[in-house]
Every structure is written in C-alpha cells, then in structure tokens.
Amino acid sequence: MQYIILDLEFNSAYSKHRHKFVNEIIEFGAVKCDEQLNIIETFSELIKPQISKKLNSHVSALTHITLEELKESRNTFSHVISKFRKFLGDGVLLTWSNSDVLVLMENYRYFFGNDKLSFLKYYVNLQKYCECALGYQDKAHQLGLSACAGMLGLRFEENSLHRAYNDAELSAACFKALYHSELLEAFLYECNDDFYRRLTFKNYNICDLKDPHVEKKEMYFNCDTCGKRALRRSKWRLKNRSFRAHFRCIRCRRDFEGRIIFKQCYDHVEVIKRIAELPPKDKRRHDETAS
Numbered sequence: 001m002q003y004i005i006l007d008l009e010f011n012s013a014y015s016k017h018r019h020k021f022v023n024e025i026i027e028f029g030a031v032k033c034d035e036q037l038n039i040i041e042t043f044s045e046l047i048k049p050q051i052s053k054k055l056n057s058h059v060s061a062l063t064h065i066t067l068e069e070l071k072e073s074r075n076t077f078s079h080v081i082s083k084f085r086k087f088l089g090d091g092v093l094l095t096w097s098n099s100d101v102l103v104l105m106e107n108y109r110y111f112f113g114n115d116k117l118s119f120l121k122y123y124v125n126l127q128k129y130c131e132c133a134l135g136y137q138d139k140a141h142q143l144g145l146s147a148c149a150g151m152l153g154l155r156f157e158e159n160s161l162h163r164a165y166n167d168a169e170l171s172a173a174c175f176k177a178l179y180h181s182e183l184l185e186a187f188l189y190e191c192n193d194d195f196y197r198r199l200t201f202k203n204y205n206i207c208d209l210k211d212p213h214v215e216k217k218e219m220y221f222n223c224d225t226c227g228k229r230a231l232r233r234s235k236w237r238l239k240n241r242s243f244r245a246h247f248r249c250i251r252c253r254r255d256f257e258g259r260i261i262f263k264q265c266y267d268h269v270e271v272i273k274r275i276a277e278l279p280p281k282d283k284r285r286h287d288e289t290a291s
C-alpha cells in the first residue's frame with residue numbers, strides 16, 4: 001500500500017461564463033510514501049489560471065506565488081491532473097481536512113462537467129485522523145497543520161508553509177509520527193457513492209429544540225471551577241444557532257452562561273458545549289437577586 005499526501009493552493013476566481021466564484025487550483029504538491037512512511041517520490045506543479053486573470057491579494061500574500069510564475073508554468077488543470085492521476089496510481093489519497101478534495105471536485109466540475117473523481121480509490125482525512133490519534137478534544141476548533149506539527153515537536157519553517165509541496169511534506173511528517181495501522185483503518189474510506197454523499201453533506205446547526213436529533217440529556221453543564229453539576233436558572237433561548245441558558249454553581253456561587261450547539265453531520269449529531277461569562281445585563285440582574 002502506498003500513501004499519497006496531497007496539498008492544493010487555490011485562488012477564488014470569478015467566472016464570467018458561469019456567473020459565480022470558483023476556487024481555481026493554482027498549485028499541486030504531493031509526496032508518495034511507502035508502507036514505512038518514507039517519502040519515495042514527490043510531485044510539485046504550478047497551474048496557469050484559466051478562469052481568472054489575477055490573483056487575490058491574500059493568496060499572493062499567503063503563498064508568495066506570482067502570476068508570472070503561474071503563467072511561465074504553461075500548465076493547464078487538465079494537464080496537471082492527468083500527471084497526478086499517474087502519480088497516485090492505486091495508492092491511498094490523504095489530505096489535511098477534506099476541503100482540498102472538495103476543491104478538486106469543484107475544478108473537475110468546472111473543467112470536465114462531472115465532479116466524481118473516478119481515479120480515486122481510497123481516501124483518508126488526515127486532519128480527522130491526527131485529531132483522533134492525538135486525543136484532540138476541542139470540537140469548536142479544528143486542528144491546524146502547524147499546530148499539529150508543533151504538538152509533535154516537528155521542526156518546520158513557518159514562512160515555508162502555505163506552499164503546496166511544503167504543506168504536503170509536513171502533513172506526511174505528522175502522519176508518520178502518529179501512524180497506527182489499526183487506527184488508520186477506521187479513517188480509510190472507499191470512494192464509492194456513499195463517500196461522495198458524506199463528503200458533500202452540508203453540516204448544519206439544529207435550531208429547533210423539538211428536533212428529534214436533539215439529545216435533551218446532553219443539556220446540562222458542570223461548573224468550570226469545581227466540576228459539580230450546575231443549576232439552570234433560565235429558559236433555553238436560541239442565539240447565533242446555539243442554545244443558551246444561565247447556570248449557577250451553588251457551591252462556588254458562580255454564574256455563567258452555558259452554550260450548546262447540536263451540529264447535524266452526515267450520520268451523527270455532534271454536541272458542542274461551551275461556558276461563557278453572562279452578558280453584562282443579565283449579570284447585573286443576577287447580582288441584584290443575589291444581594
């Protein structure tokens with residue numbers, strides 16, 4: 001089994017033709033690893049943009065890629081993707097979060113009229129894998145590549161990041177540091193129809209407490225000081241797609257706002273809880289009732 005770790009750089013380009021923005025890929029960078037996760041082959045190609053004639057300032061600032069470099073490459077998307085297909089072969093594709101696969105599909109749809117990546121056999125979302133392998137618990141924030149590398153004590157140059165090849169190489173180093181064959185199996189997807197349905201499913205926050213997917217038994221908070229169960233002191237209200245209520249810990253006399261999000265994912269509901277300080281107005285009211 002070979003593992004191909006891919007990273008893409010892309011530019012948000014307005015297509016006059018389609019009257020919409022397209023994330024046009026401008027760079028492919030990838031490494032191929034053997035079963036011991038040694039890098040055995042590399043891939044790095046720039047693409048001359050066909051949709052937009054200019055680069056967004058944040059893309060040039062982040063990547064330091066210039067339009068001249070892209071033009072000099074004389075590569076088209078179609079040319080680079082066919083080279084990459086050969087590079088990938090029957091190997092497993094890994095990317096840091098699934099956004100690069102979605103962008104690849106978007107470019108496929110734009111240039112070829114079909115978004116199924118027919119050459120793809122197996123896929124792993126390396127970000128999800130690393131989060132699990134590290135026991136990363138922060139559901140509100142995804143684990144960034146440089147944060148992951150930092151946690152693993154891997155050395156890298158901060159200003160060399162955001163170039164496709166460097167990011168792919170660093171992703172491969174994280175993968176090697178966290179490799180467990182059994183754990184990997186749980187994250188390995190066969191790229192069948194279900195894979196595409198899962199990939200393109202848009203997660204959303206449930207905004208109705210009567211929704212059958214809302215687990216009422218999750219709607220409690222423990223005090224962030226003593227860890228004991230806090231008392232709910234108000235009704236639940238909905239704000240910014242999270243359910244919020246006032247809580248008090250009787251032991252610590254601590255008042256806080258408990259915020260809970262039920263995120264509907266493809267095949268499960270993720271429960272995200274956060275403790276915040278009470279809004280000033282409510283705090284005053286609580287202080288008054290307390291005194």
Ligand SMILES: [Zn+2]
Nearest residue numbers: 223226249252
């Ligand atoms: Zn407490």
